[in-house]
Amino acid sequence: MNKITKLIQLLFLAAVFTNNALAQTPVSHPDLVWEKEETHSDEFDALDTDKWENDPNDWGVWSWDPSLAYVENNELKIKMIQETHRRNTHFGQNEELYYKSGIIRNNQTITYGYFEAKIKGADRFPGVSPAFWLYSINQPDPTEDGQAKYSEIDVVELTQKEWDFENNEWEGPEAIDMNLHAVARENGQLVQIRPHGKPDLAQNKWYADFDPRDDYHTYGVLSRVDSIFWYVDGIERGRKENLYWHLPMHITVSMGLRNPFVKYVDGVRYPVADSTTTVGFPTEMACQYVRVWTAVPQIQANASDYENVEFGKNKGLTFNSYFDAGSGFKSTSVMNVELVEKNASGETVKVAASSQALINGKAAGQASAFFNLQGVSNSAELEAGHYYEINASFTSSKEEGTVVELTPIKNIQIVDEVTSIDQGLGSKIEIFPNPALASIKINGIQKTASITIHSVSGNVMLEKEVKPQESIDISNWVNGVYIIKVSHNNVVTTKRFVKL
Template identity: 45%
Template structure:
């Protein structure tokens, strides 16, 4: 027993050493420019020397036709293997066509997933992946997604963000890869799904791979900034979009999803198809590594900050990090103001910290008959009385108030 413990300890030390060597071999992403500092985010990176359940959730929530199983995700020989199996089972399923949860719904395949427990947004993400042999039927994927926040109801609010670094073998040609975006944005008071098919100009990038992704490992990456999203395959740029909506905190995810002919698309979701074949199953994708870097410095502002994904540092200068910075508060002046009927005042609103990523705010009044307020914070006195003007940040919902008195 003592010898076994020593062997286990030596193996663990060796694993850590291998991870350290690998990280040192790639200290910066390929997009790094001279003079830039990029920091590896350990909580969203892995060389897969061990199956680390403290870093990854291998039994995350089921969604649609995807039934995730912990045992379908294995790690050996420095590789993560995610396997899809033909397994009949029943569970609760959301039936979007009928807008209801259905208990004991029959499903026919299970698969593997690795979802990071830490979240983040801006940075460079890269994974070295070998696709599954089976085609068509499964789609190896490297992506990130946020929670869905239905409490965000103002026009322009983003309830959901998803960035697909790559989705393989889900089209008719085995060499077609997708590098797409999904989001839910409030438009005209209604949450609206924007998908690659419905908004291709802002949400879709397709690429014809110069290789068969099933045959060997290749690198797939994306660089996400506050302004731009740029995709890469083996270091070559293959897609670009302006970052219009993808500012939410997201979990990094590796998975193998089910596709046609075993699924069909109806009512904005996948359903199981009549094809329940076991041919080609089980089938697996493999991941050699996943690495996430955040660039520090390079923006203007007075504070530094980090995301919730384990940012291990930043610079000490008066510059903002290239990562999501959450709102911590908001101040509005003047705190009180007396106006005569017909007069106006423009509020001075300061969102904290100075490096906060989303500084958008919403103004409201407690009494429109006394005072109104515009989206720009201009208050106009209407009738005698008093009204409270409230400013609320779209990120984190921080508030401050101004008391308006009209003579």
């Protein structure tokens, strides 16, 4: 094998590894550190019945048939058929029902993390609703107000065809539902928390610019101890405060019946015999994967905003970062941030300046700390080989006290005075507009810069040299999140933007 052939193979393997690595992070948050939860994830090479229950007890109008949940061509298929049958239900004995469907439910439980699936909806509309969701089973009665007996997070329910009260018409297939359900104790009584009854607490609805039956889209939920966030194709489409969704839940993929095949009477869903039809049946949804991650306790910052960048004593230094206490946990301290003088061996000489970000009791989010640089020696005045670096740390409630530290950011340049153009070149570069429809520009570059844009799945969309205020055409790109790297003034800045 000659050297050129070997180099090409190595480059190919590197590209495959990079794409796989990018693909194995949440579409919406590829820049954070995650641990994949393999017991809750599946690429569906086959249906693993040790991992998934495909024959749970029937409930309500839903009759589950294990033969209707299967893997074909590396995809999970959930099928619904018209088949008249009888069984006992909560609304009567030996009731006649008309449809059967498939379901898979993970045998293990989980409460917090990021949950994502790539799904194509079923052709039949209206009447069926493909769903990716989590729900609790057999939890004890709560003993205090604010505790839940039942928790359900609907990552997505497709094609429900609900009534649009604002426009006085039935919704089309583009309505995407991302809701919450709970039974919780309030004032000593168990109460229902449902989307229509308490929309401020439990309802999210987004009208897509696509038909979910036509193609695959990613649907995700980030469930934290403080909040729950919903994403479609990596873009946030809803959020709610997490009040009652703290129970262990089972991840589930299923397809349920909806109007016109069912109706509500006094809060109970019944089958509608007169609407029964074989038209459009059998129908099936497809799911390419289910992936679950938990966030690692972390502090993230854009190092290029600080490394080898000059900061003047006249303006000080603002350090911006993102922190996460880890899935299911909160910060139990402030974030301590220090500007530290180091010697050539990397040993601490002294703490030149210190600051704090107030993140006590928070699960995750942006953190900002300001350094007053008055009294700090200029970098040029330090002994040979000495340099400044930024350190940051806080304590997470994980394992009753886990210290979380920033990877040190080195070579901070302290000078007497800088102009606004010189200071923090990385932080000055912005993508405009963001989100964008047809084109973007890069604000903050004063001369020609090299850019690379790739999708969150790792595909390189564009590599080129751009001039200041040059328009970049993205009109034909698929809607979603993109990552752009801008090389300018010997600094590489990474930004994200959204194509709508």
